Amino acid sequence: MKFYRSVITYSRIIPFSCLWVLSGCAAYLHQPTGLQRARLGEETTTTAALRNLPKAKEKVVVAVYKFRDQTGQYKLSETGSTFSTVVSQGTTNILLKALEESGWFTTIERENVSNLLNERKIIRSSVAQYKEGENLPPLLFAGVILEGGIVSYDANIITGGAGLRYFATGGSTQYRQDRVTVYLRAVATRSGKILKTVYTSKTILSQSVDAGIFRYVTFKKLLEAETGFSTNEPSQMAVTEAIEKAVQALVLEGIQDGLWAVSDKDTGVAKRELDRYDAEKVNMSQTDVYGVQSPQIRTPSRFTVQPYASVWRFSGDYAGSVIRPAYGLTVDLYLKPAWGLQVNAGNGTLACGQGFSGNFTLLNGNIVWRSLPYQRFSPILTLGGGVLYNRNANDVFRVAGLLHATINAGIGCQYAPNGIWGFRSMLNYHQSLNDQVDGLRAGQFNDFVLQASFGVTLSIGHLRQSQPTAQKKRVKSK
Numbered sequence: 001m002k003f004y005r006s007v008i009t010y011s012r013i014i015p016f017s018c019l020w021v022l023s024g025c026a027a028y029l030h031q032p033t034g035l036q037r038a039r040l041g042e043e044t045t046t047t048a049a050l051r052n053l054p055k056a057k058e059k060v061v062v063a064v065y066k067f068r069d070q071t072g073q074y075k076l077s078e079t080g081s082t083f084s085t086v087v088s089q090g091t092t093n094i095l096l097k098a099l100e101e102s103g104w105f106t107t108i109e110r111e112n113v114s115n116l117l118n119e120r121k122i123i124r125s126s127v128a129q130y131k132e133g134e135n136l137p138p139l140l141f142a143g144v145i146l147e148g149g150i151v152s153y154d155a156n157i158i159t160g161g162a163g164l165r166y167f168a169t170g171g172s173t174q175y176r177q178d179r180v181t182v183y184l185r186a187v188a189t190r191s192g193k194i195l196k197t198v199y200t201s202k203t204i205l206s207q208s209v210d211a212g213i214f215r216y217v218t219f220k221k222l223l224e225a226e227t228g229f230s231t232n233e234p235s236q237m238a239v240t241e242a243i244e245k246a247v248q249a250l251v252l253e254g255i256q257d258g259l260w261a262v263s264d265k266d267t268g269v270a271k272r273e274l275d276r277y278d279a280e281k282v283n284m285s286q287t288d289v290y291g292v293q294s295p296q297i298r299t300p301s302r303f304t305v306q307p308y309a310s311v312w313r314f315s316g317d318y319a320g321s322v323i324r325p326a327y328g329l330t331v332d333l334y335l336k337p338a339w340g341l342q343v344n345a346g347n348g349t350l351a352c353g354q355g356f357s358g359n360f361t362l363l364n365g366n367i368v369w370r371s372l373p374y375q376r377f378s379p380i381l382t383l384g385g386g387v388l389y390n391r392n393a394n395d396v397f398r399v400a401g402l403l404h405a406t407i408n409a410g411i412g413c414q415y416a417p418n419g420i421w422g423f424r425s426m427l428n429y430h431q432s433l434n435d436q437v438d439g440l441r442a443g444q445f446n447d448f449v450l451q452a453s454f455g456v457t458l459s460i461g462h463l464r465q466s467q468p469t470a471q472k473k474r475v476k477s478k
Contacts, residue, residue: 034063036264044241047101050248053254054266054273056104062186063110063142064099067092067243070149086153087180088236091243095146098240098247104260108140141355144195148184148246151199158290171211171228179289180238184246186254195259198249202242203291206232252277288387294374299419300373304332306424308455312348316447318440320353328362328453330424337373337463341365342382344408344428347391350449356438361391362430362449364408376417380426382410388432388449404447405433414457422457 073086088094092111099105109116120136127136155178163172185197210228217223252274254260262270310326326348334340344364351357366384388404409429416422430449437447 001035017456042237044237044244045148046244047247050098050101050244050444051095051103052273053102053248053251054270055263057093057261057263058177059104059106060260061106061107061108061140061142062099062146063189064092064095064145067095067184068147068149070151071153073153076155076247086235087150087239091150091239094240095247098244099146101244102251103249104251106140108142110142140199142189145187145189146184147187148182148197150180151183152179152181154179154181157161157203157280168214169212171209173207173209175205175207178206178235180235180242182239182242182246184243184250186259188248196250196253196257198246200242200245200249202238202245204233204238207345235280249277288459292372300334300337300370301416301419302334302461302463304330304334304457304459306330306332306455306457308424308426308453310346310348310451310453312350312439313450314350314352315445315450316350316352316356317435317442318352318438320355322351322353324349324351326451330455332368334368334370334373334463338370340368340370342368342384343387344382346451346453349438352438356440356457358390358438360437361389362406362408362451363387364430366408366410370414376422377413377415380412380414380424382408382411382426382428384408386430388430388437402436404437406430406449407433416457416459419462420459422459423454424457425452425454427452 040131068091069085069087069089071087075084075086099107116139120139123136156176157179157425159175161172161174164170164448165172173297179201181199181201183197183199186195187193188195190231197295208228208230210226212224212226212228214224214226215222251260255262255270256274307329308327310328311323312326313321315321326346328344328346328348330342330344332340332342342365344362344366346362348360348362349357350360364384364386366382366386370378371381372378384407386406386408388406389402408431410426412424412426414422430451432447432449435441435446
């Protein structure tokens with residue numbers, strides 16, 4: 001009988017585990033089980049935007065001597081550094097390809113110009129021997145030289161993961177994010193003046209997912225199964241996209257500053273692209289290195305009022321906990337952008353099976369912490385104490401029984417699309433300090449209440465210290 005129960009249990013667990021692992025996992029479904037033929041190089045998400053730039057009135061002749069990795073970093077392994085560099089050393093070729101894709105530049109060979117000059121010498125000697133008076137045309141000279149390179153590669157700027165395992169059955173996921181930064185500048189060959197400098201960055205994501213079962217089904221019969229996959233974004237693709245983005249930014253900022261002109265037919269396209277680029281610059285000025293919006297987005301509120309609907313689940317000394325609806329009101333007073341005081345009042349019904357049911361009121365005073373006070377979305381944590389009492393059915397504020405002291409803790413999240421209203425969802429735990437809420441004292445544990453709530457928040461007033469010092473300096477510099 002135990003064997004059949006185990007088989008039924010695992011027949012439910014295994015399909016759900018497989019669906020969880022396989023959902024959205026293209027790498028898992030396209031495993032390289034055979035040889036693959038050579039193919040053309042993949043395009044990045046920026047390649048199409050580079051090709052859709054407005055046409056140039058006249059192409060600019062540019063030279064690229066070298067555009068290399070300036071970090072000098074080597075790949076790390078479990079035993080230390082290796083002799084393999086962390087990023088590609090052929091970034092000059094990537095930049096030349098991006099310049100060609102943009103349609104704005106005529107590139108000339110300068111990286112291996114010695115080879116070109118030697119070949120021209122050979123041609124001259126051969127022509128002079130067989131065709132007198134015939135000369136080679138002069139080489140093109142560049143009006144602009146493009147310099148720069150990969151200036152940083154930051155590994156493990158964000159790492160994390162999650163997992164769950166119960167009786168040797170479960171799964172986990174891990175992720176890691178790196179970051180590569182590229183600088184590109186245009187230099188006028190006649191004066192040596194730096195015309196424009198731009199820089200871009202691109203994150204590189206690595207992640208892994210695994211799931212497994214290791215458990216004895218019956219005596220001497222072991223069930224073991226595991227699966228998983230990992231994906232690593234190629235660093236070469238990330239470098240390519242960062243360089244293409246730098247070329248796009250150089251073209252658009254050069255149009256803004258009048259360094260080069262747009263074709264008369266594409267003035268409307270140029271205006272749309274410049275407006276989109278300006279909006280992107282404003283957005284990036286408000287975003288930090290981790291991709292989080294800066295404090296300039298919104299001002300934290302001082303007062304928050306939240307009427308809410310909730311459900312209560314009471315665990316007492318009677319068998320059979322029942323979920324019952326409730327309602328309440330929460331008022332927050334923030335003394336700091338992240339810290340404040342909270343008063344919470346709720347009315348509802350506590351019930352356990354057929355043995356106990358009553359109308360109760362919860363009154364709590366808590367310390368509230370919102371971890372991201374300047375963001376539209378923020379986690380919420382509360383901790384405090386209060387009382388729980390049986391109320392009169394006709395008078396909410398009239399106590400009809402004993403007052404039960406409680407310790408409270410809550411976790412939730414709040415979304416505020418603007419500085420006036422929003423939404424909040426919370427899960428609160430109310431632990432009674434005695435075992436007499438249901439009128440029966442039995443067992444080793446006191447009675448407690450689980451409360452899940454959802455409501456609309458209304459923000460009143462704003463804190464004056466709405467921006468940290470670094471953000472104020474950034475705003476003043478603009």
